Amino acid sequence: MILAIETSCDDTCAAIMDGDRLSASIVSSQTEFHALYGGVVPEVASRHHLELVNPVIAEALEAAKVSLSEISRIAVTNRPGLIGALLVGVSTAKAIAYSLGVEFVAVSHLEGHIAANYLSPEPMEPPFVCLVASGGHTSIVMVHDYRRFDLLGQTLDDAAGEALDKGARLLGLGYPGGAEMDALAACGDPEYITFPVGLNKQGNLDFSFSGVKTALYYKLKKLGGEEIETHMADIAASYQASVVKALVGKTIAAAMANDCAQICLSGGVSANSELRRRLFEACDSQDIRLRIPPPELCTDNAAMIASAARYLSAIPFPEYLSIGAMASGGFAA
Amino acid sequence: MPALAIDTATEVLALALGDEEHVIAESGTEAGRSHLEMLLPSAQELLSSAGMAITDMEAVVVGRGPGTFSGLRVGIATARALVQSLEIPLYGYSTLEAMAQEIAAGVESRKASWILPMIDARRGQVFTQLFRKEGENGLKTESGVLSLDPDRLSEVLPGKSAEVRAGGNGSIAYREILEDNRQLALLSLDDPANRVRASWHLGALRSAVLYQPGQLLSVLPSYVREPDADKSALQKKREPWLK
Ligand SMILES: [Zn+2]
Numbered sequence: 367m368i369l370a371i372e373t374s375c376d377d378t379c380a381a382i383m384d385g386d387r388l389s390a391s392i393v394s395s396q397t398e399f400h401a402l403y404g405g406v407v408p409e410v411a412s413r414h415h416l417e418l419v420n421p422v423i424a425e426a427l428e429a430a431k432v433s434l435s436e437i438s439r440i441a442v443t444n445r446p447g448l449i450g451a452l453l454v455g456v457s458t459a460k461a462i463a464y465s466l467g468v469e470f471v472a473v474s475h476l477e478g479h480i481a482a483n484y485l486s487p488e489p490m491e492p493p494f495v496c497l498v499a500s501g502g503h504t505s506i507v508m509v510h511d512y513r514r515f516d517l518l519g520q521t522l523d524d525a526a527g528e529a530l531d532k533g534a535r536l537l538g539l540g541y542p543g544g545a546e547m548d549a550l551a552a553c554g555d556p557e558y559i560t561f562p563v564g565l566n567k568q569g570n571l572d573f574s575f576s577g578v579k580t581a582l583y584y585k586l587k588k589l590g591g592e593e594i595e596t597h598m599a600d601i602a603a604s605y606q607a608s609v610v611k612a613l614v615g616k617t618i619a620a621a622m623a624n625d626c627a628q629i630c631l632s633g634g635v636s637a638n639s640e641l642r643r644r645l646f647e648a649c650d651s652q653d654i655r656l657r658i659p660p661p662e663l664c665t666d667n668a669a670m671i672a673s674a675a676r677y678l679s680a681i682p683f684p685e686y687l688s689i690g691a692m693a694s695g696g697f698a699a
Numbered sequence: 700m701p702a703l704a705i706d707t708a709t710e711v712l713a714l715a716l717g718d719e720e721h722v723i724a725e726s727g728t729e730a731g732r733s734h735l736e737m738l739l740p741s742a743q744e745l746l747s748s749a750g751m752a753i754t755d756m757e758a759v760v761v762g763r764g765p766g767t768f769s770g771l772r773v774g775i776a777t778a779r780a781l782v783q784s785l786e787i788p789l790y791g792y793s794t795l796e797a798m799a800q801e802i803a804a805g806v807e808s809r810k811a812s813w814i815l816p817m818i819d820a821r822r823g824q825v826f827t828q829l830f831r832k833e834g835e836n837g838l839k840t841e842s843g844v845l846s847l848d849p850d851r852l853s854e855v856l857p858g859k860s861a862e863v864r865a866g867g868n869g870s871i872a873y874r875e876i877l878e879d880n881r882q883l884a885l886l887s888l889d890d891p892a893n894r895v896r897a898s899w900h901l902g903a904l905r906s907a908v909l910y911q912p913g914q915l916l917s918v919l920p921s922y923v924r925e926p927d928a929d930k931s932a933l934q935k936k937r938e939p940w941l942k
Contacts, residue, residue, distance in 0.1 A: 466784055
């Protein structure tokens with residue numbers, strides 16, 4: 367039985383997995399606190415993690431109706447993420463493994479997002495191309511099998527979710543703005559303004575969203591209050607369309623280039639309706655099977671960390687006692 | 700009641716093993732910013748040097764600072780996880796008080812004396828608190844815990860004639876400013892009493908328990924300072940085209 371802990375950004379998460387069955391997954395979101403600041407404040411996030419991590423673990427154990435003594439493996443996200451946030455989870459996980467005398471596994475957050483696709487209700491089997499898009503990361507990964515990955519592309523500046531949130535902020539929408547922009551864009555004209563698509567060269571699978579953000583800034587400055595107000599939905603739809611176009615175009619290109627007929631999506635941005643619609647259309651026309659996990663598995667959670675931990679080797683005692691946390695870094699070395 | 704004491708509020712990773720009466724073993728390692736990597740290996744080493752295991756512990760005592768936020772969180776998260784899984788009580792102790800006891804121990808007995816431990820709070824400040832040594836082992840708090848610019852120490856110091864013994868890593872970090880203050884008798888730079896010793900924390904075993912298994916686990920650091928985040932930044936950042 368695996369106990370997994372995830373504290374890499376602003377959600378404190380714990381999950382219990384028994385074999386292939388997810389027994390509990392608890393997520394304590396801090397969004398309301400960070401909304402006060404208009405973004406995730408690392409020190410605020412770290413303080414909340416410390417307060418919440420043990421109660422969240424207790425809640426997961428209770429929901430799964432198991433006691434800590436039944437746990438045989440502790441898994442924790444130790445990279446990449448906010449360093450101060452990560453070290454709360456890693457300290458906790460190591461100390462639990464140490465005092466219980468059980469196995470310890472360090473998991474990459476990105477690997478976790480990929481492993482969300484192995485969970486019910488519709489487990490996916492590799493090989494597939496996985497687009498991980500959230501407020502913290504944007505990566506395209508070729509998943510050859512459960513233990514072998516290739517990072518095909520990633521963002522060189524802002525993450526996709528960050529780009530949507532920043533755009534929303536420029537439009538005066540609340541935090542986190544991505545969802546509000548999505549709702550607003552639903553009744554707008556995505557062709558009202560043509561925004562640039564970053565690194566839009568064939569064969570380039572990296573992303574850049576700083577250009578479209580800057581373009582929006584100058585466009586809004588030029589348009590002025592009245593036109594912005596009248597065309598708010600159109601502007602939001604056009605901006606969102608540019609971000610989505612990059613995500614869809616590069617993900618499809620990655621699948622084609624790797625002769626892969628399956629695409630999976632993970633990360634908070636997979637809730638975006640424009641992305642889902644466009645990606646379904648594109649996959650349909652290319653005969654690619656698309657799978658998007660349910661929303662609670664797409665956003666940050668510990669179930670995906672438990673899922674990934676099933677395929678990783680434990681770090682032996684006493685080596686794991688000196689495991690640290692890393693702000694950057696990807697798959698297992 | 701064998702207990703493990705942990706303090707990660709400063710760059711010293713301080714550990715002690717003992718009970719209400721005795722210190723069995725103790726260590727103090729320069730950890731810099733590597734508390735996460737070094738804490739459990741050091742604890743394991745200390746325990747095995749005493750022929751004990753973590754499962755032999757019947758309590759954990761943790762230093763609550765104040766000090767470096769990340770360092771404190773490693774120590775407190777570790778302590779919280781240990782007591783949660785071992786189902787044993789958790790005690791907390793002030794890092795400043797442990798430091799004051801160490802400084803006071805160097806003062807000639809029977810002589811009343813003012814003690815001022817200082818912890819580097821970064822950004823030009825120290826965390827500090829005024830204590831008074833009375834009798835053999837007595838230590839009284841004479842102020843609250845403060846985060847102060849070192850040149851504003853007069854806000855905590857007693858009447859001008861009193862000599863105050865000061866030490867701790869804060870007294871080293873801001874040496875030049877502090878040396879101008881005639882009232883302070885600073886420990887020499889290499890005096891070991893500048894460093895936190897976790898054995899003082901074992902004294903907490905005689906005081907109130909902070910957490911018993913089955914309770915809500917709410918033991919947190921003594922942060923003293925609010926997080927650096929400006930709630931009004933959101934408002935200020937509003938773009939000119941927005942009303
Ligand atoms: Zn994520």
